[in-house]
Every structure is written in structure tokens, then in C-alpha cells.
Amino acid sequence: MFDDVRSEAFQQLHARVAEVARYGAAAAVLGWDQETFMPPKGQPARARQLRALAQLMHQRGTDPQVGKWLAQAEADMRSQGWDPDSDPARFLKVARREYDRATKVPTEWVAEFAQLTSEAKMHWQQARAQKDFTLFAPYLRRIVAMKRDYAAFFAPYDHVYDPLLDAFEPGMKTATVQQLFARLRTEQVALLKAILARPQVDDAFLYRPFPVAQQKAFVRWVLEHMGFDFEAGRLDESAHPFTTGFSVHDVRLTTRYNETDFFGQAFYSSLHEMGHGLYGQGVNPDYEETPLAGGASLGVHESQSRLWENLVGRSRPYLTWLLPHLRQAFPGVLDDVDLDAFYRGVNKVQPSLIRTEADEVTYNLHIMLRLDLEIALLEGSLDVDDLPEVWNRRMEEDLGVRPGNDAEGVLQDIHWAMGGLGYFPTYALGNVMSAQIWQAVRRDLPDLDAQMQAGRFADLLAWLREHIHRYGRKFEPLEVLRKATGQDLQAEPYLDYLRAKYGEIYGL
Amino acid sequence: MFDDVRSEAFQQLHARVAEVARYGAAAAVLGWDQETFMPPKGQPARARQLRALAQLMHQRGTDPQVGKWLAQAEADMRSQGWDPDSDPARFLKVARREYDRATKVPTEWVAEFAQLTSEAKMHWQQARAQKDFTLFAPYLRRIVAMKRDYAAFFAPYDHVYDPLLDAFEPGMKTATVQQLFARLRTEQVALLKAILARPQVDDAFLYRPFPVAQQKAFVRWVLEHMGFDFEAGRLDESAHPFTTGFSVHDVRLTTRYNETDFFGQAFYSSLHEMGHGLYGQGVNPDYEETPLAGGASLGVHESQSRLWENLVGRSRPYLTWLLPHLRQAFPGVLDDVDLDAFYRGVNKVQPSLIRTEADEVTYNLHIMLRLDLEIALLEGSLDVDDLPEVWNRRMEEDLGVRPGNDAEGVLQDIHWAMGGLGYFPTYALGNVMSAQIWQAVRRDLPDLDAQMQAGRFADLLAWLREHIHRYGRKFEPLEVLRKATGQDLQAEPYLDYLRAKYGEIYGL
Incomplete structure (x- = not known):
């Protein structure tokens, strides 16, 4: 349905977003399999696969070229006077929001966080099975620290919790x-x-x-x-x-x-x-x-x-x-x-x-x-x-x-x-x-x-x-x-x- | 086990190969899911996801930088006198074979072939269910043509079938x-x-x-x-x-x-x-x-x-x-x-x-x-x-x-x-x-x-x-x-x- 949008930049952006979405779907399949069918010994390799996909998606999504296409498409939108509630205009609005959020976060953070949470999930499961929080505490400590770093990428903010909440509930304070x-x-x-x-x-x-x-x-x-x-x-x-x-x-x-x-x-x-x-x-x-x-x-x-x-x-x-x-x-x-x-x-x-x-x-x-x-x-x-x-x-x-x-x-x-x-x-x-x-x-x-x-x-x-x-x-x-x-x-x-x-x- | 190989180029090659292998594993999970659990309407999206991963793997694997690392690592191997049957030497030998094969094939061919075979698989299933070869024939015709193109990428050869066979059975004639x-x-x-x-x-x-x-x-x-x-x-x-x-x-x-x-x-x-x-x-x-x-x-x-x-x-x-x-x-x-x-x-x-x-x-x-x-x-x-x-x-x-x-x-x-x-x-x-x-x-x-x-x-x-x-x-x-x-x-x-x-x- 976006094929008739008369903006070369929009079309290039569209292709890139679709590419990243396909990697995202692949990561989602891997995540689903991990929770439903994956045999237990498959976990370490799966964590590495998910880390690789997370890193790839962030790199491809925050590529400076994406920012250029986005800016040019927005200029095309203004000069062509798109209805702000049309699908292409809203496409750009959401893409802009995501790009601006993603570019605030370094790829290294994304990769490290993917790795950390994979490990943390394993240790949480073990801690839960043994009913012993101390086994999970070191991982949670690192997660809290990384989430604090994450919030800092979005400074200034009204509340340190705002950037975290906004990631799940756009616009909510x-x-x-x-x-x-x-x-x-x-x-x-x-x-x-x-x-x-x-x-x-x-x-x-x-x-x-x-x-x-x-x-x-x-x-x-x-x-x-x-x-x-x-x-x-x-x-x-x-x-x-x-x-x-x-x-x-x-x-x-x-x-x-x-x-x-x-x-x-x-x-x-x-x-x-x-x-x-x-x-x-x-x-x-x-x-x-x-x-x-x-x-x-x-x-x-x-x-x-x-x-x-x-x-x-x-x-x-x-x-x-x-x-x-x-x-x-x-x-x-x-x-x-x-x-x-x-x-x-x-x-x-x-x-x-x-x-x-x-x-x-x-x-x-x-x-x-x-x-x-x-x-x-x-x-x-x-x-x-x-x-x-x-x-x-x-x-x-x-x-x-x-x-x-x-x-x-x-x-x-x-x-x-x-x-x-x-x-x-x-x-x-x-x-x-x-x-x-x-x-x-x-x-x-x-x-x-x-x-x-x-x-x-x-x-x-x-x-x-x-x-x-x-x-x-x-x-x-x-x-x-x-x-x-x-x-x-x-x-x-x-x-x-x-x-x-x-x-x-x-x-x- | 390859961490102690004293070749910067080898280590960079290793990292890239591991990255591509992780995408390959992701594609394999998607392929497995497609045959075991995927609901029928999921097919078109899955074909696009698999095409994206195939294209990505080929691009990352045939990147000219890979060729440079490979050549430098081979030079390091020669100058350091690695045992030709050691794991690192054999690593390079297989990587060289794969790189040389992959770089002969354009990424466009890989992407198109991934798309074509995804579609062909659907039409083969339908043709088989209806016991009617003519429903599948147009796809097989295109596959044969693309495989002929594929063989041509490896010319000269002794037999047109050699490059096809070699892809599955290395070295076989x-x-x-x-x-x-x-x-x-x-x-x-x-x-x-x-x-x-x-x-x-x-x-x-x-x-x-x-x-x-x-x-x-x-x-x-x-x-x-x-x-x-x-x-x-x-x-x-x-x-x-x-x-x-x-x-x-x-x-x-x-x-x-x-x-x-x-x-x-x-x-x-x-x-x-x-x-x-x-x-x-x-x-x-x-x-x-x-x-x-x-x-x-x-x-x-x-x-x-x-x-x-x-x-x-x-x-x-x-x-x-x-x-x-x-x-x-x-x-x-x-x-x-x-x-x-x-x-x-x-x-x-x-x-x-x-x-x-x-x-x-x-x-x-x-x-x-x-x-x-x-x-x-x-x-x-x-x-x-x-x-x-x-x-x-x-x-x-x-x-x-x-x-x-x-x-x-x-x-x-x-x-x-x-x-x-x-x-x-x-x-x-x-x-x-x-x-x-x-x-x-x-x-x-x-x-x-x-x-x-x-x-x-x-x-x-x-x-x-x-x-x-x-x-x-x-x-x-x-x-x-x-x-x-x-x-x-x-x-x-x-x-x-x-x-x-x-x-x-x-x-x-």
C-alpha cells in the first residue's frame, strides 16, 4: 500500500525498515522456540544467536543513512502536503520516534544488554527453582545499573523512570x-x-x-x-x-x-x-x-x-x-x-x-x-x-x-x-x-x-x-x-x- | 580453542564467520519451524524472512574485507608454519573454499533463488496434493534455468553438473x-x-x-x-x-x-x-x-x-x-x-x-x-x-x-x-x-x-x-x-x- 508514495527516500526507508522487521521476526521465532520447544542444552548457542540479531537490528536501524532517508522523506511529506493522519505520514512519525530513540542508545549497550538478559534469564530460572534470590541478585544488580545507563541516554527527563516506561508505553509519563x-x-x-x-x-x-x-x-x-x-x-x-x-x-x-x-x-x-x-x-x-x-x-x-x-x-x-x-x-x-x-x-x-x-x-x-x-x-x-x-x-x-x-x-x-x-x-x-x-x-x-x-x-x-x-x-x-x-x-x-x-x- | 591463534586477521575472520553462522542458525530455526509447527497462513511472511537472512548471510560472508582477512591469515599461517592438519589451518582451508565459492555467485542470485524456492515449495505442495505436475512445472523451469546460471558462475568445469554436486559433496565429480x-x-x-x-x-x-x-x-x-x-x-x-x-x-x-x-x-x-x-x-x-x-x-x-x-x-x-x-x-x-x-x-x-x-x-x-x-x-x-x-x-x-x-x-x-x-x-x-x-x-x-x-x-x-x-x-x-x-x-x-x-x- 506504500508503493505509490512519491518519495524515493520514503521507499528506501521502507525497504530498510522491512529488512529490519524480518530480522526482528526471526528473533521472535527464536525467542518463541526457546520458551516452547528448545532442549535445555541449546541455551548458550541461542543466547549468542539472539545477541547477534539484536546487534544487527540496531546497527541496520540506526545507520546514519536511515536518518538521511527519514529527513528527506519528511521534507517530501511537507512539500507534497501529506495528510498528517495518512498511513505514510504516520509511518514516518513512528519511524522517526523509533530512530530517535534507537540512536540515543549505543549498539554496544544493546549487544551487552541482550547478552546479560540471556544469562540473567538462566540464572533467574535456577534461582527460582532453588527459591534463593541471592543466586539472581548479581544479575539484577547489573541489569538495574544498565537500565540506569539507559535512562541517562535520554536525559534530560522529568523522572528517571520515564524513558523506561516510554519504551513500552509511548508517550506515557x-x-x-x-x-x-x-x-x-x-x-x-x-x-x-x-x-x-x-x-x-x-x-x-x-x-x-x-x-x-x-x-x-x-x-x-x-x-x-x-x-x-x-x-x-x-x-x-x-x-x-x-x-x-x-x-x-x-x-x-x-x-x-x-x-x-x-x-x-x-x-x-x-x-x-x-x-x-x-x-x-x-x-x-x-x-x-x-x-x-x-x-x-x-x-x-x-x-x-x-x-x-x-x-x-x-x-x-x-x-x-x-x-x-x-x-x-x-x-x-x-x-x-x-x-x-x-x-x-x-x-x-x-x-x-x-x-x-x-x-x-x-x-x-x-x-x-x-x-x-x-x-x-x-x-x-x-x-x-x-x-x-x-x-x-x-x-x-x-x-x-x-x-x-x-x-x-x-x-x-x-x-x-x-x-x-x-x-x-x-x-x-x-x-x-x-x-x-x-x-x-x-x-x-x-x-x-x-x-x-x-x-x-x-x-x-x-x-x-x-x-x-x-x-x-x-x-x-x-x-x-x-x-x-x-x-x-x-x-x-x-x-x-x-x-x-x-x-x-x-x-x- | 582458536583464541590462541596469533593472527589478528584470523581472529577478525573468526568473528565474522561466527556472526554469519549465528544468522545461519536463525535461518535453520525458521526452516525447522516452517516444516513442523508454522500455521499455513504464515508462509508468505516466512519466505520473506528467509530471503532476508539468505541475502544478509551472503553479503556478510562475501564482503571484500573477508577476502582480505583470509589472505592475511593465510600469509600468517605460512610465515608461522602452522601444521596443515591443525584446526586453524583446516579452518582457513574450509573458509577459503566457502569464500571462493560464495564470491562467484552474485548476492542478487542468492536472494532471487531463496525467494523462488520458497514460492516453488508452496506450489510443489499444492501440485502434489492435486497430483498435477503442470502446477509445479513453471517453477521447476525457472529453478533449472537458475541452476544453469549457477553452474555458469563456476565455468570452466568438466561437467555442467559438477558445480551443483560440489555444493553438496565437496570435491566429488x-x-x-x-x-x-x-x-x-x-x-x-x-x-x-x-x-x-x-x-x-x-x-x-x-x-x-x-x-x-x-x-x-x-x-x-x-x-x-x-x-x-x-x-x-x-x-x-x-x-x-x-x-x-x-x-x-x-x-x-x-x-x-x-x-x-x-x-x-x-x-x-x-x-x-x-x-x-x-x-x-x-x-x-x-x-x-x-x-x-x-x-x-x-x-x-x-x-x-x-x-x-x-x-x-x-x-x-x-x-x-x-x-x-x-x-x-x-x-x-x-x-x-x-x-x-x-x-x-x-x-x-x-x-x-x-x-x-x-x-x-x-x-x-x-x-x-x-x-x-x-x-x-x-x-x-x-x-x-x-x-x-x-x-x-x-x-x-x-x-x-x-x-x-x-x-x-x-x-x-x-x-x-x-x-x-x-x-x-x-x-x-x-x-x-x-x-x-x-x-x-x-x-x-x-x-x-x-x-x-x-x-x-x-x-x-x-x-x-x-x-x-x-x-x-x-x-x-x-x-x-x-x-x-x-x-x-x-x-x-x-x-x-x-x-x-x-x-x-x-x-x-
């Missing part, structure tokens, strides 16, 4: 996140307190045995039924569920199976990853291998995964549709569980240690803890060695539970080992956006509940495709949100959603 | 192959004729149902027992079994499962690929990411796969060990089949249409047909459009069977769609080498039969590791053969093996 989080925190803590004063929900039936072979068949059937295209994607297994993609026509999801925790593991993590996957499959295919490919940000991506996992997947209408199918696929297992009990069970609120298993009310509190600790590490007010104790104390203060060991605490997530400081806030942003988007969906699809109850998701998916997915990275996260919802980012829809839903469930 | 094949042909046709005059062997029991889940478990157990390291490799499924590797510590095998053809499909193809895989896992790890990594040639590689598949896997001592394990893994299925019947069944000789399913006596005849047709296509004496008819007529003449459609005939193999003209002869070379190597093994391990009968393969594997595997590409194919067997390539051991084995089975 630490101050904005902190303000939002303060508001969420007050309300979610109050809601949690009220819930904990009420009688507990019984969800023991969720942990009955569901044979793994049938779990696999059922999850695949559900995802296919809900709109995920298995001709253009897969669902595999990995220790930590994730989604990646090498093309809009090749999107890979993973999940994990546990016979006695079907819903906590395979079912809801698959719905979650499917949300990412539907976004990935829904981007305008003309954007393949351009700066407009991919999702607008991790926050917008998470809004999609959380929407399908929670706003859809934990809603009463959805469960009304699902329960009979579950009964059919797993004969006898849920015969004594009625819809109301099932709905309350999958929405049980209970402070817990593990973020990925947290309910909707407590989830954001896990994120806030991570944000505060990341900032303290970067600012140097918290030493890496003190992290486990500070983590555990904060868990006790915020959630009233204390990890029994580092694996249940500070070592639970892979993100720091991957070098992803700046990443966690996007999870809470995604939650907030998901409810705001859901409000807009409901306005446009007044009979959505009836549709979901009948197992019809095509209108919902079409709405998301039209208002969000197809744009890819053409618009910035908050632009996407405004276009889809007519409003700026705000906490109220999410808080309203939580209060209404959990107020009803817990009789508040 | 078409004339040598033709001479060898003429000898094999006379003897194998005579042997076949004698066999066909004898009563047929009953192998109907091989096609009894063997549940696929148990096939998978059994094959994995056998491979692990025989020495394949699953911590450094995998066995997956693909339409066409193959072996690839991204490191000596990450070797991937594939096979396919058919409930009513356990031996023809999963069992013997897995033993075959395991032979390749053991070679891949056995190369000196110090050679990783150097020109000495990988196997000496496709022929030497095939000698290993055929050795494990046939010389071991279809021998009476091996089957003596295997049969009780089969009876245990598949209760009741083979209770009425004794060792002699089993041995005769898996060694049944019967002219058939499909190369990969051919017995040992007829296998090479399939290869000879392909070699003759490839040469005729290249020389222009055979037009692509006439290929199916010529193929079918030749099958009738040589084997007395005529394909009922193109899928059973000219479309059965993926090699031409991959651009692999020049590849097929290495299969027959591998057969011949395997018997020559086997003779040497037997000399050194006089109680090998007793070992195999007891399910002990460690001494055999250690012998192959010591005499073949560990050298990687350090020595040329015929050097490896001489080192391992003390002799030049010769047909007699293979012909003796066939005559003795099948003479006994068929009472000749």
Missing part, C-alpha cells in the same frame, strides 16, 4: 501513572477491605481434576469458536504463558496445563493470550513489516487480553454460555455446580502471593508494589540485596500475605530477568483501558449480553477490529483510546466496573 | 559418480532380478495397527537408549522427516506417524534421522560457529543415517534385541511373528514407486533415475514439460512399476522445489560409504553382533564419534572415509553386503 495509581489504590483497597469483611466464596470445585487431554481439546475449541484463527496461529505450552507473532498471519499463543487447576492455569490464561492474539491477527495486513505493524503499546495490548479474559470471560452471560459446554466436555465434573456458584467461584476475591493468579480486585496492587520498587532501585534508595525483605513487608502491608520463600515473592516474575523494568505499569493501564473500552462497546452493542449468552462473539470482535486492532501502531496509545472511547484515560470506568460487579457478588 | 553408479547398477539390477525369481516374503504383519501414542513413546525410548541426547535435541513431526541443528547441543529430528505403517514410517525414519542426529551431536563442540562445524558432506551424513537405519536397524542381531521390547510395548500385536519372519519382513525386497520407502536393493536405482534426469534437464536435452512421461517410462524400465499419478512419480520428493539439483547422488554415496565404514567398524569391534543383540550401542557410537563425527567438516568427505576405513571410496563393500544379506534371505 511516570507522574501520570503515579496519579492514576494513587486513585486506584484508595478505591481498590477500600473495596478489598469491604469484601474481606463478608463471607468467603466457595471455589473448591474449580480444583477438581479435569483431564489434561480434554482441557487441551476444550480450550482449542473455545478459542476457535471465539474467533482466533488457527490457520494463522497456534496454541502451545510454556512455563509462562505468552503471546508473540511473526506476521499478522502467524500469531503464537502459549498456555500451561494443570489437571487440578484448569481455570487458574489453562482456561483463563488461554483467554488472556487469545485477547493478545486477536489483536495481533487484527492489524491491517498492509502494515506488515512497517513501523505501523504490531500493537499500539503494551497497555493497549493488555486492554485486549484483560477484556477477553475478564470483561467477557468472567461475566455472567459468558459463563451462562460456557457452563453447559464444560459439562459436556467434562462429564460429571460440574454437575452439582449451578451458574451462580460457578460465576461466584471464578470471581472469588482473595489476596494472594502470585500476580498472575490474582483476582481483579487485588491485581493492580501487585503492579503498584512493582512500580514503587523499580523506581526505588533506579533511584538508588533501595539496594538489590534488600529487595526480598522489602517485597515481603510490602506484600504484608498491602495484601496481608507474606511470601514463604523468594519463589513466591520477588522471584515470581520473569520480567526483571528479561530487563523489563518499566513494563509492569502497562498491566494496570491495560486493566483501566479495558473497562473504558468495554463501556464504549456496550454503548454500540446494546444486546452484547444476549449475544455472549448465545455464544456469539463476532460483533464484539468486529467492533474491536474496527476501533482498535486494525490501526496497529498507527496511533499512539492514548489516541487509540480517544478514538475508540471518545475520552482520555480515566480510572472511573474500571472502578465503577469493580464496584458494581463485586458489590453484587459480595452483597456490599 | 560427476564422472566419478557416474562410474560408480554404472558399477552399482549392473550388480543391483542382477541381484534384484535373482530375488524377484524367488518366492515373495510375507510382511503383512508390519501393517497391523500400532497405536500412535505408543509408537511415539517407543521410538523415543529406542532413540534415547541408542544414544541420542534429548537434552540436546528433539524429535517432532513433519510431513517429510528431516534433521536440522542449530548447535551441537540443539539437534532437531522429525518423523511421521501412521497407525498401520509403524515400521515404514515412524520407526525406520526415526532411526535414519537419529543417525544424522548422532553425527550432529558428535561434532567437536569447539568447532561451533566456525567453518569446521557441521558434517563433512551430505554423503558422509547419509552414511551415518543409513548405517543406523539399515546396517544396524535391519540386522538380525539388532532385531533380536528389539523384538521382545516391541512385544512388550505393543502387547499381542506380534505374538505370532518369530524373529526369522520379522527379519525377513523388514528386509523384504519389492520394487516400488516411492524412494523413501524403497528397500536396500532397489533404493539406489531411484537415485540413478534422478541423476540422469537432472543432467538431461541441465543440458537441455529434456524439457521440463516432458519430465513426468520420461520419469514414468524410466520407472517401468528400471523397476517394472509405473506411477499412477504425478504424486507417486515426479512430484514425490521436495528436493527440486528446494532447488536441490545436485543433492540426490549423495544418498547413493551415503549407502556405499555406510557399508565401507561398517567393514572398518567390524574389524575394530569383533563382538559387535553380540553387543547389538544385548542392546549395547555405546562402543559403536564411540567408534563413529572418534573416527568420523568429531571431525565435523575439518576433513573433506573422501579424507574422512580414508581416515576411518583406510581406503578410497569403493563399491565392493556395499555390493558384498547386499549380496550376502539378500542371498541368505532369498536363498540365492
Whole structure:
């Protein structure tokens, strides 16, 4: 679609960007394989391969020639008067942003960081298996130091955390996140307190045995039924569920199976990853291998995964549709569980240690803890060695539970080992956006509940495709949100959603 | 191990070769994924990714700077008097060969050929599914034309086929192959004729149902027992079994499962690929990411796969060990089949249409047909459009069977769609080498039969590791053969093996 842009510089830039995107897709395949199928002894060679690709991509992407093409294409755009919201103009805008960011970072840093995080990931896995943070601490110390160097490349900044956050959530500021989080925190803590004063929900039936072979068949059937295209994607297994993609026509999801925790593991993590996957499959295919490919940000991506996992997947209408199918696929297992009990069970609120298993009310509190600790590490007010104790104390203060060991605490997530400081806030942003988007969906699809109850998701998916997915990275996260919802980012829809839903469930 | 080579140019060359090897490993991962797990719609993006990597590798590998480093390192070698059989000297020799070959071919040709063969592979699959050669013919025509161009880059040559063959079997000449094949042909046709005059062997029991889940478990157990390291490799499924590797510590095998053809499909193809895989896992790890990594040639590689598949896997001592394990893994299925019947069944000789399913006596005849047709296509004496008819007529003449459609005939193999003209002869070379190597093994391990009968393969594997595997590409194919067997390539051991084995089975 960009072939008719009358700018030689644009076309040369386009070719280079496509070249780098192909290397990026190759690196993504290697990353996917590493988590799904790679035999353990393959790790050192894989780390070297990924380092080589990271270095190559940075070199080819920051080549001064790219800067010249970019400047010339921008001049062509001005002289030819392109519509600033046209695809080619937005192509240049995103390419400019990426080039300016990438050229601030030396290739040596990129290569060293790729190597360090590969090693760190291995040592994190070992540390986690042995429940001993001290095995991982030296790597985290180096990662924090390198991330501090990274922030310095972008000086001056308002907040040392800004450049890190901006890498995952373009345009987002630490101050904005902190303000939002303060508001969420007050309300979610109050809601949690009220819930904990009420009688507990019984969800023991969720942990009955569901044979793994049938779990696999059922999850695949559900995802296919809900709109995920298995001709253009897969669902595999990995220790930590994730989604990646090498093309809009090749999107890979993973999940994990546990016979006695079907819903906590395979079912809801698959719905979650499917949300990412539907976004990935829904981007305008003309954007393949351009700066407009991919999702607008991790926050917008998470809004999609959380929407399908929670706003859809934990809603009463959805469960009304699902329960009979579950009964059919797993004969006898849920015969004594009625819809109301099932709905309350999958929405049980209970402070817990593990973020990925947290309910909707407590989830954001896990994120806030991570944000505060990341900032303290970067600012140097918290030493890496003190992290486990500070983590555990904060868990006790915020959630009233204390990890029994580092694996249940500070070592639970892979993100720091991957070098992803700046990443966690996007999870809470995604939650907030998901409810705001859901409000807009409901306005446009007044009979959505009836549709979901009948197992019809095509209108919902079409709405998301039209208002969000197809744009890819053409618009910035908050632009996407405004276009889809007519409003700026705000906490109220999410808080309203939580209060209404959990107020009803817990009789508040 | 090359760190102490006192040549700055050598070290720079080493770094560049390692870089290119890492891209090559990435491309191999993408190729593996394409055949095993990639969803169908992912194909076009994958073709672009593979083209980009092929182009990159050629550019980085043929950079004039590489030539300068190479020349300087060779000068350093001469002035420092390196042992010509030392690893660094052989490193330079292989690197020189590769550089000289690669620089003869323009990068444009490499990129175009990568694109063409990606497309051709898709169209070959469709043509094969529809049993219609005309759908594939235009692509094969372009491939033949490009291969002719390729040969021309290496002019002058003795034979137009020489440069193609040399790409897969370094140092091998078409004339040598033709001479060898003429000898094999006379003897194998005579042997076949004698066999066909004898009563047929009953192998109907091989096609009894063997549940696929148990096939998978059994094959994995056998491979692990025989020495394949699953911590450094995998066995997956693909339409066409193959072996690839991204490191000596990450070797991937594939096979396919058919409930009513356990031996023809999963069992013997897995033993075959395991032979390749053991070679891949056995190369000196110090050679990783150097020109000495990988196997000496496709022929030497095939000698290993055929050795494990046939010389071991279809021998009476091996089957003596295997049969009780089969009876245990598949209760009741083979209770009425004794060792002699089993041995005769898996060694049944019967002219058939499909190369990969051919017995040992007829296998090479399939290869000879392909070699003759490839040469005729290249020389222009055979037009692509006439290929199916010529193929079918030749099958009738040589084997007395005529394909009922193109899928059973000219479309059965993926090699031409991959651009692999020049590849097929290495299969027959591998057969011949395997018997020559086997003779040497037997000399050194006089109680090998007793070992195999007891399910002990460690001494055999250690012998192959010591005499073949560990050298990687350090020595040329015929050097490896001489080192391992003390002799030049010769047909007699293979012909003796066939005559003795099948003479006994068929009472000749």
C-alpha cells in the first residue's frame, strides 16, 4: 500500500525498515522456540544467536543513512502536503520516534544488554527453582545499573523512570501513572477491605481434576469458536504463558496445563493470550513489516487480553454460555455446580502471593508494589540485596500475605530477568483501558449480553477490529483510546466496573 | 580453542564467520519451524524472512574485507608454519573454499533463488496434493534455468553438473559418480532380478495397527537408549522427516506417524534421522560457529543415517534385541511373528514407486533415475514439460512399476522445489560409504553382533564419534572415509553386503 508514495527516500526507508522487521521476526521465532520447544542444552548457542540479531537490528536501524532517508522523506511529506493522519505520514512519525530513540542508545549497550538478559534469564530460572534470590541478585544488580545507563541516554527527563516506561508505553509519563495509581489504590483497597469483611466464596470445585487431554481439546475449541484463527496461529505450552507473532498471519499463543487447576492455569490464561492474539491477527495486513505493524503499546495490548479474559470471560452471560459446554466436555465434573456458584467461584476475591493468579480486585496492587520498587532501585534508595525483605513487608502491608520463600515473592516474575523494568505499569493501564473500552462497546452493542449468552462473539470482535486492532501502531496509545472511547484515560470506568460487579457478588 | 591463534586477521575472520553462522542458525530455526509447527497462513511472511537472512548471510560472508582477512591469515599461517592438519589451518582451508565459492555467485542470485524456492515449495505442495505436475512445472523451469546460471558462475568445469554436486559433496565429480553408479547398477539390477525369481516374503504383519501414542513413546525410548541426547535435541513431526541443528547441543529430528505403517514410517525414519542426529551431536563442540562445524558432506551424513537405519536397524542381531521390547510395548500385536519372519519382513525386497520407502536393493536405482534426469534437464536435452512421461517410462524400465499419478512419480520428493539439483547422488554415496565404514567398524569391534543383540550401542557410537563425527567438516568427505576405513571410496563393500544379506534371505 506504500508503493505509490512519491518519495524515493520514503521507499528506501521502507525497504530498510522491512529488512529490519524480518530480522526482528526471526528473533521472535527464536525467542518463541526457546520458551516452547528448545532442549535445555541449546541455551548458550541461542543466547549468542539472539545477541547477534539484536546487534544487527540496531546497527541496520540506526545507520546514519536511515536518518538521511527519514529527513528527506519528511521534507517530501511537507512539500507534497501529506495528510498528517495518512498511513505514510504516520509511518514516518513512528519511524522517526523509533530512530530517535534507537540512536540515543549505543549498539554496544544493546549487544551487552541482550547478552546479560540471556544469562540473567538462566540464572533467574535456577534461582527460582532453588527459591534463593541471592543466586539472581548479581544479575539484577547489573541489569538495574544498565537500565540506569539507559535512562541517562535520554536525559534530560522529568523522572528517571520515564524513558523506561516510554519504551513500552509511548508517550506515557511516570507522574501520570503515579496519579492514576494513587486513585486506584484508595478505591481498590477500600473495596478489598469491604469484601474481606463478608463471607468467603466457595471455589473448591474449580480444583477438581479435569483431564489434561480434554482441557487441551476444550480450550482449542473455545478459542476457535471465539474467533482466533488457527490457520494463522497456534496454541502451545510454556512455563509462562505468552503471546508473540511473526506476521499478522502467524500469531503464537502459549498456555500451561494443570489437571487440578484448569481455570487458574489453562482456561483463563488461554483467554488472556487469545485477547493478545486477536489483536495481533487484527492489524491491517498492509502494515506488515512497517513501523505501523504490531500493537499500539503494551497497555493497549493488555486492554485486549484483560477484556477477553475478564470483561467477557468472567461475566455472567459468558459463563451462562460456557457452563453447559464444560459439562459436556467434562462429564460429571460440574454437575452439582449451578451458574451462580460457578460465576461466584471464578470471581472469588482473595489476596494472594502470585500476580498472575490474582483476582481483579487485588491485581493492580501487585503492579503498584512493582512500580514503587523499580523506581526505588533506579533511584538508588533501595539496594538489590534488600529487595526480598522489602517485597515481603510490602506484600504484608498491602495484601496481608507474606511470601514463604523468594519463589513466591520477588522471584515470581520473569520480567526483571528479561530487563523489563518499566513494563509492569502497562498491566494496570491495560486493566483501566479495558473497562473504558468495554463501556464504549456496550454503548454500540446494546444486546452484547444476549449475544455472549448465545455464544456469539463476532460483533464484539468486529467492533474491536474496527476501533482498535486494525490501526496497529498507527496511533499512539492514548489516541487509540480517544478514538475508540471518545475520552482520555480515566480510572472511573474500571472502578465503577469493580464496584458494581463485586458489590453484587459480595452483597456490599 | 582458536583464541590462541596469533593472527589478528584470523581472529577478525573468526568473528565474522561466527556472526554469519549465528544468522545461519536463525535461518535453520525458521526452516525447522516452517516444516513442523508454522500455521499455513504464515508462509508468505516466512519466505520473506528467509530471503532476508539468505541475502544478509551472503553479503556478510562475501564482503571484500573477508577476502582480505583470509589472505592475511593465510600469509600468517605460512610465515608461522602452522601444521596443515591443525584446526586453524583446516579452518582457513574450509573458509577459503566457502569464500571462493560464495564470491562467484552474485548476492542478487542468492536472494532471487531463496525467494523462488520458497514460492516453488508452496506450489510443489499444492501440485502434489492435486497430483498435477503442470502446477509445479513453471517453477521447476525457472529453478533449472537458475541452476544453469549457477553452474555458469563456476565455468570452466568438466561437467555442467559438477558445480551443483560440489555444493553438496565437496570435491566429488560427476564422472566419478557416474562410474560408480554404472558399477552399482549392473550388480543391483542382477541381484534384484535373482530375488524377484524367488518366492515373495510375507510382511503383512508390519501393517497391523500400532497405536500412535505408543509408537511415539517407543521410538523415543529406542532413540534415547541408542544414544541420542534429548537434552540436546528433539524429535517432532513433519510431513517429510528431516534433521536440522542449530548447535551441537540443539539437534532437531522429525518423523511421521501412521497407525498401520509403524515400521515404514515412524520407526525406520526415526532411526535414519537419529543417525544424522548422532553425527550432529558428535561434532567437536569447539568447532561451533566456525567453518569446521557441521558434517563433512551430505554423503558422509547419509552414511551415518543409513548405517543406523539399515546396517544396524535391519540386522538380525539388532532385531533380536528389539523384538521382545516391541512385544512388550505393543502387547499381542506380534505374538505370532518369530524373529526369522520379522527379519525377513523388514528386509523384504519389492520394487516400488516411492524412494523413501524403497528397500536396500532397489533404493539406489531411484537415485540413478534422478541423476540422469537432472543432467538431461541441465543440458537441455529434456524439457521440463516432458519430465513426468520420461520419469514414468524410466520407472517401468528400471523397476517394472509405473506411477499412477504425478504424486507417486515426479512430484514425490521436495528436493527440486528446494532447488536441490545436485543433492540426490549423495544418498547413493551415503549407502556405499555406510557399508565401507561398517567393514572398518567390524574389524575394530569383533563382538559387535553380540553387543547389538544385548542392546549395547555405546562402543559403536564411540567408534563413529572418534573416527568420523568429531571431525565435523575439518576433513573433506573422501579424507574422512580414508581416515576411518583406510581406503578410497569403493563399491565392493556395499555390493558384498547386499549380496550376502539378500542371498541368505532369498536363498540365492
